[in-house]
Amino acid sequence: MLYDPFLFCNQILNLMEGKKHSRCRIQTFEGVADGAMAEMAMIELPADQNAGVDIQEGMHKHNSDEKSELPCEKTTSETESSSTGFLVNTECTAADSFDEIESVCPVVSGNYIDLPFLHHKPEAPFSSDDVPDGSTPPISGDKSTSQSQLKDEESEPCTWENLRFEPALRICLKFEDVTYKVPVKGEKNSDANKYILHGITGLVHPGEVLALMGPSGGGKTTLLNLLSGRMKFHSGTITYNNQPYSKSLKWRIGFVLQDDVSFPHLTVKETLTYAALLRLPYTLTMEQKKERATNVITELGLERCQNTVIGGTFFRGVSGGERKRVCIANEILLNPSLLLLDEPTSGLDSTTALQIVQMLRNIARSGKTVVTTIHQPSSRLFSKFDKLILLGKGNSLYFGKASDAMLHFSSIGCTPLIAMNPAEFLIDLANGNIKDKSVPSDLEGRFSPRNKSLDLKHGEPCHVDVYEYLVEAHAVTEAKSEKTKLINPLPIDSETMMKKRPNTMEWGATWWDQFSILFRRGLKERRHEYFSCMSVTQVFSAAIMMGLLWWRSDASSPKGLQDQANYQLHMLMFAGLLFFISVFWAFFPMFSAIFTFPQERVMLAKERSVGMYRLSAYLLARMTSDLPLDLILPLVFLVIIYLMAGLKPTFTAFSLTMLTVFLSVVASQGLGLTIGAAFMDVKKASTLASIIIMASMLSGGFFIQKVPVFMSWIRYISFTYHTYRLLLKIHYGCSIDSCGESDSSCRSPFKGLRLDWDGIEVGTMITMIIGYRLLAYAFLRRMKLMTIT
């Protein structure tokens, strides 16, 4: 079995039970304690310290020097090196007395590791009185916790002075008997509900870190969402300084999501600066906002990576820990009073996770209230939490000081039989797993009929029974007078409570500022897209291919083609080129635009939920920041076609062609945005887009010139149709316009095709451009409502 240093110490202390003269002094020491007994211990140290060798040498040296005095024989069974450090498995046998214990080895990177669950303090030998009697493992009481906290605060000075730009309200968060349920889908009985949370109670003060811990599916995220005011609960109360949630609290609460999102192509500094510019109150100047972003970067130790892009799935950016810190920084910018975090350490190595939690502790110590969910913290990490709620299947199994959790479970008869990380022990219990744990005798005799055959064999109570026992035990504990003490909020200075946000304006910046900030952010975020290899290749290859196919033909006056049939064939060929130009500049922008909102949905919902900007400012900025791409690529395309195919070679014709293509691009882009906003799903949106493109192409007037009357309406909503007509007019203009069906001298293949005044096409296109965007806006507004309520 492998243990971490904490477990190692715990093991020692387990063995000390009942020993009269037990003394243990924990101090920084590069070696394994003499007299300690552990079956195996795992000690992780930075590789550069060659710690594994030190430990072995220390052990052997100590053994050989003092073998006569110490009854423990130790042998190193196995030593492995790894990229993160060394694994040293030690076997230690026979320890009759622990009087001689001088030191144990909670040393990582040469620092003392705080072990608040133990009674022992550095340089403060404890007496046997401090060790609880009976079979309970060593657990600290209030005294040791406060000492530990004191030490912690001394060694971790709060360095958040830079961030105190304005006095922050201190929020005392209290929740009582909070219940949340969801209707069961597919049930005939419409009243059938699934309970996600059952009567959860807790309290957290400013300056404290509350951890919501429990197995997966326990209800941690749901509870966190309820505490943030984002979701409505069904019964119970949640109060912030004894007041229910109100809109004014939105600014006071920072919420870091589990899979928080950032723009991958922006650097850390850009991300935080834009967030500061948009979110901070308008009373601050732009310079002050930028300064705040810089201060947050410094405070969160992000200077080193401030010019590195965030990164995404397909390209590297900052590390996972840095990304989490950027997400936290995003919230810290606003100087929130209550900071809620969903799994801030998931996917991080233990050292980085510890850094993050240490940072949260520092944030809390600066007067903020911090609530975080956590999955499986290491013992060191666990020791950083002030309060703990253990959730299992939606029930609260423990609420109280994190340092008292083990004491609580030992008081109800659940103790680890072997040295164990307290977090692991608690999560095992929440899962009903009692392997290597002692349980009360009455529970041992209580076998559930449903699992009889399974569990009787092993002589262990089943998971369900253990879980139910813990729920009952917690309910009994809560019912006791202790509960009132725990959930009674500390009085908070009434003056502080009354403090309001310095301004009452809802938005951090004016509409115009929001637009210009979002426009600049959009340009930066999508600068790579404008001339991405794929889009450039797509446009170039289409242009070159068309240029080659229509190589050096003369569109307007085919000389030498006196023959009527040849002339018509030639004209049709050019009409084909114009038609394909119309189709290409409908397809290409529409399919690019379809991805916009589905891809930005999470980001948009997140930013809108914290009231970062107006939807109209976002939409307009999004569209205008796309204009460079909309203009430059069609321009390049047309230049190539003009040079190769020889369209009407006049400046006016070129400019008008360019304008027509530009109208087509913006209109089809509008339709793409609308479809994307309507479905918010790329697959569904692309399916509908291909149907629309097909309909628009077939009714465009090239393939079928006489569309049946009942289908003719399609052409009026087809921008391919309008673009094609405009291009025909530009390149065949008067000669075709003057052609009527009755004109027998007309040789045009478009005879009969009425090309009326250009204004109709242009007007229709402009209507489409505006109309589609308004539709997209309406769909986005609906999405916002769906997400937030």
Ligand SMILES: Nc1ncnc2c1ncn2[C@@H]1O[C@H](COP(=O)(O)OP(=O)(O)OP(=O)(O)O)[C@@H](O)[C@H]1O
């Ligand atoms: N809207 C919902 N409809 C149905 N079930 C839901 C809904 N929301 C949550 N649940 C269920 O409630 C339980 C708790 O979910 P929650 O996300 O809060 O768990 P968690 O403790 O955060 O889990 P994890 O640690 O894996 O993130 C899960 O079983 C989940 O499937």
